[in-house]
Amino acid sequence: LEFRIAENSPVSGITLEKLDLKNNTLVACINRFGQIITPRGSDTILPGDNVIVVTTNKGFADIQDILR
Numbered sequence: 405l406e407f408r409i410a411e412n413s414p415v416s417g418i419t420l421e422k423l424d425l426k427n428n429t430l431v432a433c434i435n436r437f438g439q440i441i442t443p444r445g446s447d448t449i450l451p452g453d454n455v456i457v458v459t460t461n462k463g464f465a466d467i468q469d470i471l472r
Contacts (some may be wrong), residue, residue: 406468409453414468421445424472429459431470 409416412463415423420431420443433456434441434449442448447469449455457470 405457407455416450429470432456432458434456
């Protein structure tokens with residue numbers, strides 16, 4: 405799944421290691437204005453990023469759906 409991060413997104417500005425992700429959910433890639441970032445725990449999702457999420461869960465319509 406791919407999501408564009410809005411200014412008011414609940415995942416924005418928080419390091420990946422501090423996000424409480426649902427089980428079986430992986431932030432696989434962050435595209436920041438054409439720069440591809442392979443995310444690590446210390447990386448942060450910022451407004452304007454395109455984020456690729458891999459999951460076995462269904463029904464994710466927005467980036468906030470990856471959170472518990």
